[in-house]
Amino acid sequence: MSRNRMSGSGMSGSRAEAASARRSVVGRARRPQRSRTPLVVAGSVVLAVVALFAVYTSSTTGDAVASARYDVGDPGIGATAPDFVLPAAAGGGPAPTVRLSDYRGETVLLYFHEGLGCQPCWDQIRDLESDPGLLASVGIDQLLTITSGPQDLIAQKMRDDGLTAPALADTDLAVSAQWEANRFGMMGNSRNGHTFVLVGPDGVIQWRADYGGPPNYTMYVPGTQLLDDLRAARQAG
Missing domain, CATH: 3.40.30.10 (Glutaredoxin)
Incomplete structure (x- = not known):
């Protein structure tokens, strides 16, 4: 009888340890992952800044310099002026x-x-x-x-x-x-x-x-x- 009680107690302990291990695994699975959203947003901002700089550079250099204050129509810089x-x-x-x-x-x-x-x-x-x-x-x-x-x-x-x-x-x-x-x-x-x-x-x-x-x-x-x-x-x- 004593051996059986000990055996039952051992089995109960094993089941408890197994249950605890499962809870630990589930807990780790449910633990929220670190969000990558800030990194994605930061990367997007950097790309946007680079793109805007490229647009600004292309609009302020070259044959027809276009300022933020004005457009450049045609005929433009370098063209022979039509007589009138x-x-x-x-x-x-x-x-x-x-x-x-x-x-x-x-x-x-x-x-x-x-x-x-x-x-x-x-x-x-x-x-x-x-x-x-x-x-x-x-x-x-x-x-x-x-x-x-x-x-x-x-x-x-x-x-x-x-x-x-x-x-x-x-x-x-x-x-x-x-x-x-x-x-x-x-x-x-x-x-x-x-x-x-x-x-x-x-x-x-x-x-x-x-x-x-x-x-x-x-x-x-x-x-x-x-x-x-x-x-x-x-x-x-």
Whole structure:
């Protein structure tokens, strides 16, 4: 009897140990694994930063330097500037029309703007005229402004604001469309935006900035900022 009780006790002990071992295994199986989510998120962030840096680098180097402040339309940097002939509403001197190729040998800044109804556009001309040394400091010899609208109303606006730069009337937007200056503005294709194109003495485009597009639809750029963008593009090129 004593042997049987001992044997039963031993079997009970073995079963208890086996049950304890199973609970230990189950406990280890149920123990939560260390989450890898933070590592995955961190890796994704690093990849996103690298991708954004690559996009930024590609957008600020190369033949057409695109700043965060402006687009670059076509024709762009390195292209031969398409010639044009436009009537001079004001500032054209004795000649009733102005031809771009007449300025061959000079560095010309073309300013395509929205025109009538956009006072900041005229303020832009006024501020560029008020400091002749500003444009001269980057080698610009001549400023030509181009907008749509009736020639007589453009001439009247120039007189009212006391402006003297040549104001060319592109009434049907034919020249502006050829230069894609009416692609970057708040008025769709019906008006110009706020575009500057620098044409070198050889007739080749040295710089272009279309400021008038979304999301800001800029209609005025401080002169110092304009020249900073021009210098930055020259250095990157």
